[in-house]
């Protein structure tokens with residue numbers, strides 16, 4: 437029988453008030469139902485917020501090292517269940533086992549990192565202008581934080597919001613994406629087992645329009661952290677600011693890799709293929725534009741096409757590249773293939789669905805390369821969110837930089853070059869929150885800030901590292917005369 441998963445509210449696993457559930461299938465084999473989840477409504481969300489609000493003061497008063505101990509203990513429990521969680525992630529989201537296993541490990545590492553940070557919270561001491569005075573700051577939790585997360589990193593992203601929120605002493609309500617909510621519920625299970633007090637974390641599954649909206653607008657919520665598409669993010673940002681909340685939104689990307697005339701075309705093709713086809717192109721930081729100097733263009737294209745055609749596609753449990761997460765995502769990618777052809781780009785690799793028994797029923801697409809793309813084409817301007825790279829030819833580095841910046845997004849950008857001056861100019865002038873030299877656009881360290889420019893982010897707060905704690909804390913300045 438299909439497992440029926442419940443919401444986690446006030447320390448209890450409960451059914452939603454709607455009485456409805458929704459099935460989540462395996463994108464590699466959609467007839468296989470992985471689990472059923474609560475299709476919750478606004479009333480369930482409100483109950484969760486009220487549980488968080490009731491638990492917030494006691495959790496804020498819990499010493500940081502004790503909060504850290506619970507996070508560390510939860511991290512240990514997640515690590516003990518790494519294989520099981522990896523299997524669940526592969527089954528629900530579809531990514532390849534190595535990628536899924538790395539993502540589960542990332543969640544473990546994030547919990548351990550912020551467990552340490554919980555002891556280091558404090559403030560700064562300054563020299564006062566008067567004698568017999570202490571002048572210092574203290575960092576306090578914001579209160580109740582609402583977290584809304586996407587399906588593409590279904591355990592890492594909830595973890596990178598949840599761990600700093602809890603470490604800083606906030607109570608939390610979390611709504612994971614409906615497409616792959618299973619592993620986020622497992623974070624709650626691990627924290628519950630680790631002794632997190634009732635009500636400090638509440639997880640409610642269901643549609644964004646009902647659960648998400650209630651989280652954003654409920655008067656007891658103080659801060660809203662959202663990761664997802666730029667379209668929904670814009671709406672969430674407006675709703676949250678209208679409701680007077682602190683808000684951060686981290687959104688889509690159209691990430692370039694600029695290939696200089698000094699680059700080795702084979703190395704550049706490795707970097708672009710890894711960034712563009714890894715995680716089936718379903719990373720916010722995925723490379724979707726290769727902007728290539730004319731002197732290395734032909735050789736680079738040959739190398740990239742070779743790599744696209746040699747990717748081993750199939751169910752993520754056994755293959756290098758899994759399916760897209762849903763029929764809608766696959767169809768959207770295939771629609772962009774048609775749009776690119778209509779606009780005059782030349783299909784050089786892929787562009788369709790693969791053939792073969794193992795891939796006939798899942799949401800698979802081929803790694804796809806378009807050449808002769810121009811910067812104004814939709815394929816070069818809009819987020820595709822599948823394994824599609826548009827190759828654009830340029831005649832010098834300045835033109836490459838201008839093309840790289842000429843999009844509404846600014847999440848991650850990389851350059852492949854042996855020229856030190858070009859590398860430094862790229863760092864200075866690339867309009868992106870993450871800039872990489874001789875590296876793929878994907879892949880992040882957990883202890884440095886992450887966030888975008890332009891349409892990729894609200895640009896209000898950064899996530900991860902020390903910066904990740906700032907969103908969840910508020911400073912108080914103390915003048916103490918004695």
Ligand code: NAD
Pocket residue numbers: 584585586587588589593611612613614642643644645648649663664665666668669671672686687688689719720721819821847888892
């Ligand atoms: P999405 O915007 O469709 O959904 C994200 C979350 O918002 C889900 O939980 C969804 O249920 C919820 N939601 C939907 N409508 C809502 C509403 N009206 N009010 C409140 N919540 C609502 O995004 P997705 O398809 O899950 O994820 C893919 C997108 O996320 C891509 O654009 C990708 O680039 C982006 N992304 C960004 C980052 C980053 O850190 N910048 C990381 C991962 C993914």
